[in-house]
Structures are given as C-alpha cells and as structure tokens.
Amino acid sequence: PLIKDLFGLTDLEVRLARRLGLKKVIIVPGDADQSDWVKKEMGRSGARLLRQMARPDQVVAVTGGTTVAAVAEMMTPTPSLKSAMFVPARGGLGEAVELEANYIASLMAKKTGGDYRLMHVPDQLSDEAREMLLREPHIQEVMELLREARIVIHGIGEATKMAIRRKSSPDEVAHIQHSGAVGEAFGYYFNPNGEIVSRVRTVGLQLDDMGGIESIIAIAGGRSKAQAIAAVCPAVGNDVLITDEAAARAILEET
C-alpha cells in the first residue's frame, strides 16, 4: 500500500476536498509548523504535480512565500517544463526579495530549464501610478502572459502575520485585524466567509480574472494556517490544494 494509506491520508484528502469544494487535495504527513521537513515534502508534492500536469509552451503564474519557494527548490529539469514560461502572478507585495514571486519564478525556470519574466513594480501603488505602469510595454508583456496562464500556484498566509511580514504600517495592521481578516492570498485579505476585506493595490492577476485558468493550485500547511486555508480556497476558486495533515485535521475539526 501507499505510505499515505498507512496514515489514513487518502480518506482525509477526499473529505477535505468535499468540505472545501476542491477537485483534488494532496496531504503530506505531519505539521509544517513543527518541522521544516514537512514544508519540503509539500514542495516535493507540488513539484511532482507541476511535472505531471505540464504541457508544452504553457504559462505558469506563481506567487511568493516560503511554501511556493519549497516547490521551486524541488523542481528538476523536465522536458515538458523546458518550454514553460514562469511569471509572477502579482507585482510588488512588500515581500523580502528571496520570498518575492519574481525571484521564485526565476528559480523555477532555472531549476527546470524553462524561461521566466519579471515584474518590477513597487509596493502599494496609487491608482494613478498603477494606470501608468499598466501602459509600460514591459508590464504589458507580462500582463499578456498572465492572461494566457494555464496554471497558477500560490501560497496562503495568516492575515495578521502577512500584514506584519509585509511591513504594513501599524495603522494598516490594525485595519486588517479589525476587518476580521483571517487569511491572505495574492495580496487579498479574506474573512472567514471568504469576503475580501482588504487588498494590496498592485498590478498582475486580479481575483476577477482568474476564471479562465485551468488549474489554480494552493499550497499551504501547518495547523496555524487552518482557518486561513478554509477562508481562502473557496473564495479563490481553487481546483487543487496541497497541504499537511495538521492543517487538514484542524479544518475538519478532528483535533
């Protein structure tokens, strides 16, 4: 039998998929909050999934974060990914450079032999600045690619933790807390009902334009992210979730 079945994870995957309205859930054993090894295993599952799903000349949009970075780290040269184009899903979100979507897109390209584009955009744009940037040929090229994206792979964060990690001002952090936000993805903050209560204004994929994407893959684990995952997945319209056992059991209230 698969190792998974020994842990009873296959059944957990089916129940979690049903609960969150997902087509597919992949669960790795353990709790990413407790051990980095678990995040690496999620990364391995993500890399395997991308390899299995790959089609020639596809565009893959990626977000930043340590979990998507773990996927990038596990990617290997694959013929089917050699013609892939990796692009950052959103512009500046205020991340440390090694956690930025830009960097992760370039890392995925380097590991697989594929290509990448960068989107150099400052954090928190005014409406005027955003309009102007959208007219830049370099940004238009990336936006064009994003419109063709076949796969999006993104992380999910706890709302307050992400606001602090982005060095949002104390006022912004307080606003996010008071708004009832529990989860964050793509720079959007969601309450437990999946409603958007705050967002980082930047260019790139907007939640509204993700309808045509064939596969929206979320990757996030650790018991502490249970509420965030449960809020974000239905709101984003995820097809696939890669998570860990601790988050899965907490969402299903089995611990």
Ligand code: BG6
């Ligand atoms: C960030 C993304 O880079 O990573 C966020 O912009 C996401 O949308 C976050 O929530 C997740 O980070 P981590 O390190 O917990 O995987």
